[in-house]
Amino acid sequence: MADRPGEIELGTERLEAFSDAVFAVIITIMALTLKAPEGHGWADVRDDLLPGLIVYALSFTMIAIYWNNHHHLLRAAERINGAVMWANLFLLFCLSLVPVMTVWVREEYEHPLPAVGYGLVAIVAAVAYSILVRSLIRVNGADSTLARAIGSDLKGYASLVMYAAGVALAFVSPWIAYALYVAVAVMWFVPDRRFAR
Amino acid sequence: MADRPGEIELGTERLEAFSDAVFAVIITIMALTLKAPEGHGWADVRDDLLPGLIVYALSFTMIAIYWNNHHHLLRAAERINGAVMWANLFLLFCLSLVPVMTVWVREEYEHPLPAVGYGLVAIVAAVAYSILVRSLIRVNGADSTLARAIGSDLKGYASLVMYAAGVALAFVSPWIAYALYVAVAVMWFVPDRRFAR
Amino acid sequence: MADRPGEIELGTERLEAFSDAVFAVIITIMALTLKAPEGHGWADVRDDLLPGLIVYALSFTMIAIYWNNHHHLLRAAERINGAVMWANLFLLFCLSLVPVMTVWVREEYEHPLPAVGYGLVAIVAAVAYSILVRSLIRVNGADSTLARAIGSDLKGYASLVMYAAGVALAFVSPWIAYALYVAVAVMWFVPDRRFAR
Amino acid sequence: MADRPGEIELGTERLEAFSDAVFAVIITIMALTLKAPEGHGWADVRDDLLPGLIVYALSFTMIAIYWNNHHHLLRAAERINGAVMWANLFLLFCLSLVPVMTVWVREEYEHPLPAVGYGLVAIVAAVAYSILVRSLIRVNGADSTLARAIGSDLKGYASLVMYAAGVALAFVSPWIAYALYVAVAVMWFVPDRRFAR
Numbered sequence: 001m002a003d004r005p006g007e008i009e010l011g012t013e014r015l016e017a018f019s020d021a022v023f024a025v026i027i028t029i030m031a032l033t034l035k036a037p038e039g040h041g042w043a044d045v046r047d048d049l050l051p052g053l054i055v056y057a058l059s060f061t062m063i064a065i066y067w068n069n070h071h072h073l074l075r076a077a078e079r080i081n082g083a084v085m086w087a088n089l090f091l092l093f094c095l096s097l098v099p100v101m102t103v104w105v106r107e108e109y110e111h112p113l114p115a116v117g118y119g120l121v122a123i124v125a126a127v128a129y130s131i132l133v134r135s136l137i138r139v140n141g142a143d144s145t146l147a148r149a150i151g152s153d154l155k156g157y158a159s160l161v162m163y164a165a166g167v168a169l170a171f172v173s174p175w176i177a178y179a180l181y182v183a184v185a186v187m188w189f190v191p192d193r194r195f196a197r
Numbered sequence: 198m199a200d201r202p203g204e205i206e207l208g209t210e211r212l213e214a215f216s217d218a219v220f221a222v223i224i225t226i227m228a229l230t231l232k233a234p235e236g237h238g239w240a241d242v243r244d245d246l247l248p249g250l251i252v253y254a255l256s257f258t259m260i261a262i263y264w265n266n267h268h269h270l271l272r273a274a275e276r277i278n279g280a281v282m283w284a285n286l287f288l289l290f291c292l293s294l295v296p297v298m299t300v301w302v303r304e305e306y307e308h309p310l311p312a313v314g315y316g317l318v319a320i321v322a323a324v325a326y327s328i329l330v331r332s333l334i335r336v337n338g339a340d341s342t343l344a345r346a347i348g349s350d351l352k353g354y355a356s357l358v359m360y361a362a363g364v365a366l367a368f369v370s371p372w373i374a375y376a377l378y379v380a381v382a383v384m385w386f387v388p389d390r391r392f393a394r
Numbered sequence: 395m396a397d398r399p400g401e402i403e404l405g406t407e408r409l410e411a412f413s414d415a416v417f418a419v420i421i422t423i424m425a426l427t428l429k430a431p432e433g434h435g436w437a438d439v440r441d442d443l444l445p446g447l448i449v450y451a452l453s454f455t456m457i458a459i460y461w462n463n464h465h466h467l468l469r470a471a472e473r474i475n476g477a478v479m480w481a482n483l484f485l486l487f488c489l490s491l492v493p494v495m496t497v498w499v500r501e502e503y504e505h506p507l508p509a510v511g512y513g514l515v516a517i518v519a520a521v522a523y524s525i526l527v528r529s530l531i532r533v534n535g536a537d538s539t540l541a542r543a544i545g546s547d548l549k550g551y552a553s554l555v556m557y558a559a560g561v562a563l564a565f566v567s568p569w570i571a572y573a574l575y576v577a578v579a580v581m582w583f584v585p586d587r588r589f590a591r
Numbered sequence: 592m593a594d595r596p597g598e599i600e601l602g603t604e605r606l607e608a609f610s611d612a613v614f615a616v617i618i619t620i621m622a623l624t625l626k627a628p629e630g631h632g633w634a635d636v637r638d639d640l641l642p643g644l645i646v647y648a649l650s651f652t653m654i655a656i657y658w659n660n661h662h663h664l665l666r667a668a669e670r671i672n673g674a675v676m677w678a679n680l681f682l683l684f685c686l687s688l689v690p691v692m693t694v695w696v697r698e699e700y701e702h703p704l705p706a707v708g709y710g711l712v713a714i715v716a717a718v719a720y721s722i723l724v725r726s727l728i729r730v731n732g733a734d735s736t737l738a739r740a741i742g743s744d745l746k747g748y749a750s751l752v753m754y755a756a757g758v759a760l761a762f763v764s765p766w767i768a769y770a771l772y773v774a775v776a777v778m779w780f781v782p783d784r785r786f787a788r
Contacts, residue, residue: 014607014611014662016211017214017608017611018611018614018615018658020211020214020215020218021218021415021611021612021615021616022615022618022619023215024215024218024219024221024222024615025218025222025419025615025616025619025620026619026622027219027289027293028219028222028223028226028293029222029226029619029620029622029623030293031223031226031293031294031296031297032226032229032230032296032297032623033623034294034296034297035297036297036298036300036301036304037301037305037311039305040305040308040309040310040311041310042310045310045314049297053294057290060286060290060293064283064286067215068279068282071211085659086655086780089651089655092618093648093651096618096619096621096622096651097622097625097644099622099623099625100622100623100625100626100627100640101627103627104627104628107627107629108628108630108631111631112631113631113632113633113635113636114628114631117636117640189283213408214411217408217411217412217415218415218612220412221412221415221416221418221419222415222419222616224416224486224490225416225419225420225423225490226419226423227490228420228423228490228491228493228494229423229426229427229493229494231491231493231494232494233494233495233497233498233501234498234502234508236502237502237505237506237507237508238507239507241507242507242511246494246511250491254487257487257490261480261483264412265476265479268408386480410605411608414605414608414609414612415612417609418609418612418613418615418616419612419616421613421683421687422613422616422617422620422687423616423620424687425617425620425687425688425690425691426620426623426624426690426691428688428690428691429691430691430692430694430695430698431695431699431705433699434699434702434703434704434705435704436704439704439708443691447688451684454684454687458677458680461609462673462676465605583677
């Protein structure tokens, strides 16, 4: 089955299992960064818990969307190789930076730089995902089920543009950036429920 | 097999594996929030470790019951779709808030607000679970094994009422709330051992 | 196949997968409780890192032995029921207390109480394991492969006696307790390598 | 199939699943040790986030390489025994020390001792890996696919020499040590992509 010398043919099972475990730990560990309020009044909830909860919900949704897309992507893939494994690890690396950015935004949400950092991590993760898609197409062939299932990837490009706009406009106001990041999440969330096999 | 256009048919395996990993991390990460006593006397154990241990035991039981029910639910399910995946992720999101509430209750157990917060998370998780059940029934059909296995879900409604009562009565005394939360756990724990296939 | 009314027959796969995930998280999360030395000299290593490293090595070995035995136990089991699931969850609960005890012993290793606490958690975990064994035998039958494979469980009783002695003698000197806990680990570690199918 | 009395024959599945979970948790938990900058200016990013990010990237790559090699190693293995299980657990123990070393290097990267510590953990992990390889060859036979696939293990010896040089030269300058550690990662990363089945 190996039509390129020096490339291993691997099933996707263990890659999926390992990625699932990493996704699960990233998503859950972010919950651990939520701080319990330091007092027991409404003001403590508002100041200590609420900002963290909102950013956490955004990051959770972002990771969940990646997990969902990753799930569909690898189901469509029939073969992987070393390049796919490293592309996948690079994606996981980028996503593993989301928790620390979540904490930073929670602590300093009124300033532009944390919003920029969050957006940059999102951009790098989106680039990593598209590298993963490309390396999967290279192994599976341009006329494979996978390549056809992905199509033009318009949403991927739109996300990149919106994240980049968020990074640039964060210097005007971080709230514009947050609005754009939420918009990306909503865009992926909604039609994903009607994703056709 | 897809009898609804635009809906994917997926097996439950990877959903179960991912959920299991998230359940496992949530349940174990809570143990990490336990604080070692800061001294080496009985008083330090009583003040630092004991409250945390008791709340942890309650939260552990709560997550364990969800894992148990989730396990039975997905075993009975034959097919899932995108809506089920998001309902499941919403449930995991709610449960991932249990650790931070556990820490808050441990630190401020004598005040009403943490007891209220704990109960609200429990209510939202119960609602998320019933959304998951409904979306599973919608994919599998109202006359499926799944739908028959679930039946009237009396215990689910009873839990909601007891949690809501806990939230309301926490303002009278948080101890009433804790008693009700423990009662819910006991109610699920006991008959679950005789759950019929 | 269900010869007792009202009991579910389940395969062991998902129970094993969930337990593995919890074991893996417990064992790895303990590593997170290791403190990096606060300076950069040999004295900092000796004071900050070394005690933690030694206790961590002991706890890691203890959890690893449980994982190993759990692995063999469930391989020999053919069926489980609700009681087995709860016995298993109780075992995982007990083992999840090992990290916090590890931290406490690291911080206060010269005092009796942390050594007592560590031993008590070990005793409760050993009791939980034997409850799991018993509930497995009850489902699988007294003449099953499982029941024969376990035999008299002499080592289990010896461990309990040694842990109990450690708890009692910790008040004389915690070092006696630590020696006994290490002895239990060595006892399980050595012959386990020649465990016969 | 057991040609040595007193040794169990086990499939590799659960060992792989457990190891994967531990690898996944180690790699993700390191991300949790990243500190969010304490301010919101470029200087805070440079001082608080950047050093941690660079060391994290190195450690992530190191763990990822081990996961990758481990994956190929166990795919080639047909049988395991108790010795393999303990060798594997020892490897996981060594790798679980990487996060705390990562934190130490981040905090004190300008001093020799943290660089020495990091290198020592890397050496012990490399030794543990070669013990695992040897114990796998012993069970599978010197003329098995596994033994032939591994061959002379030149890269393993080169890594050990480079790590040892790093540990020694860290006392001249820690930057030499870091350069050598990065070189090892690059050496494994590059040709691994053309690993032949």
